[in-house]
Amino acid sequence: MGSIRFEGVGKVFGNARTGFKALDDVSLAIGEKEFVAIVGPSGCGKTTCLRMVAGFEGVSAGKVLVNDRPVVRPGADRAVVFQQFALFPWKTVRQNIEFGLRNKRIGKDQRDHLVAGSLKLMSLESHGDAYPHQLSGGMQQRVAIARAYVLDPDVLLMDEPFGALDAQTRVVMQEELVRLARVNPRTVLFITHAVEEAVYLADRVAIMSRRPGTIKEIIDVKTVRLAERWDGHERIEDVMDLESFVHLRTRIWKSLREEKAEIGH
Template sequence: MGAIRFDNVGKVFGRANSGFAALEAVDLDIREREFVAIVGPSGCGKTTCLRMVAGFESVSSGRVLVNDRVVKAPGSDRAVVFQQFALFPWKTVRQNIEFGLRNKRTPRDERNELVDDVLKLMTLESHRDAYPHQLSGGMQQRVAIARAYVLDPDVLLMDEPFGALDAQTRVVMQEELVRLARINPRTVLFITHAVEEAVYLADRVAIMSRRPGTIKEVIDVKTVRTSEDWDGFEKIEDVMDLESFVHLRTRIWKSLREEKVAVDG
């Protein structure tokens, strides 16, 4: 459940002869319940990769598969969390979270139970009757994540979900996502520009090249995290001081810098 595969994927926007190639020969396997972050220079096709898994964007060549099935359209086995919270301003927290369940025609008793469970999971119980404008940015994004979790998707797709938050709130949400991954793990494809965020959150970090984007390198973070017991540290600042964290961050940054220099000529 939840495995993702990019099989020699290419994407051309516009006509084949006059359009531009966004992706070229992308190969990447994401295992069930693995958290993979994709980083890369601006315009390399990170979000396009995510949109293909979501079923929002078609491939020009190759295949994208989820659970060994070729992705052709959006599906209930995948949920997306965007950078913008995309909450309904006229609905309460509870009503926003249950929106997808209503669309699925989930029976009311089951729907209420599922929403209550995710409110507890996301520590939103005291805000259930609040409206989005009454919440901070971090709380609004927590609601957006809860809305995705309540659908019980195999795959969670997160497109720079903390990019619109201030620095302090972003750190809190990163720590919250780590907590959720331990309690209720999902297969996660996470797009970010922030190298430190990728290293802190992901089991593996996939580095994309400049356009046309391809997978340049995949860095294993989980092995290092497990061997040095990063989970024993409660705060992100404690992990960021570790020599292993600094080494991984520097390695990824140098690889990205090579692509940035090439783009700038």
């Protein structure tokens, strides 16, 4: 399982009548093992949508459902990867990854087995005893992703997870996430400001309007990718040269520019 649904979702921060209206009538369905990226102008409510699915924020109107059940609190069926790595600096890589397993009271033998598999999945086998400060930013984010995956969540929520990385490391991590999605797929809701990143990673890209945010348009990337035989094995710099990639990127940028132009008026 791993479906996500927004049904007419609204969000007001503060007083219902005079407060800050962040979202208005957001509706979006994400299927099992589908990768959906959300892009939109700054302040449009992208992260608020993710926090609602995570159970960190409640709705003011409508419903957010995971596996057809309304979200009322955080749960083990969802894991979150943030822009900041949020690792415990006093714990080793292995200890960081197993933290959630300890909280679930999983026995040591099973913990060791699961952590070993997660280290291998993220190519971290030789770094299990290292501390976060001994790792590069990209390696730290690998640990954060491993910590999420080891819990075997139905849904992976990623809030600009590569936003704090340098350009070269960001590309490496994008390619790594594509590889990971092939070998161990999950339902993914991915928040980003980077249009190229959204097109490269996602099956569909949801474009949000300016505040109060709503879903303005949904672009089907997967169908184009299959038609072009772009199967995810290509490096991102090769994909970016494809005519289909350029067309999708231009279409999304045009839609975003329309929102920014409206803000200017």
